[in-house]
Amino acid sequence: MVTKDEAVKVAARFLQSIAYPDRPDSVVMLPDTAIHFTDGWSVRFDFKEHIETGAFIDAPFTSVVVVPHDGSAAHFPPSHLPVSEYMALRAAGDWPPARH
Template sequence: MVTKDEAVTAAAGFLRTTAYPDRPDSVVMLPETAIRFTYGWTVRFDFNEHIETGAFIDAPFNSVVVVPHDGTAAHSAPSFPPPAEYMALQASGNWPPKKGH
């Protein structure tokens, strides 16, 4: 089982080395937003530029990272369905959706 602190660290590592390796210093983790689900944790982040300017153009397209409890790699949450629904689908084994359903 992954702790909250471990989830935040894993999410930060994913963002800085895989998702945004060209701007690792811009990533600001928001650990107070971490939510524990059966499947894993969701952790939000923002970019320093967005925090400083408030400009929509400076915000991340998707600000949610998923850190599974089973030790598999952290990844960006899909833009649809909403994070809580995605996490429930993962926990039930119904992700990815079957074609035609």
């Protein structure tokens, strides 16, 4: 099981080295907003520029990283679902959805 502090560190590494390697110093983790789910953690972040300006153009497209408890890779949740719904689908074994 991943702790909150570990989840924040894993999410930060994902953001700074994989998602936004060109702007690692812009990533600001928001650990107080992390939410524990059965299958992992959701960890929010923002960009320093967005925090400073409040301008929508400076905000990340998605501001949540999922850190699974099973050790699989940190990732962005699908943008078409609320995070809680996505995490419930993962926990139930219903993600990814079956293809027909």
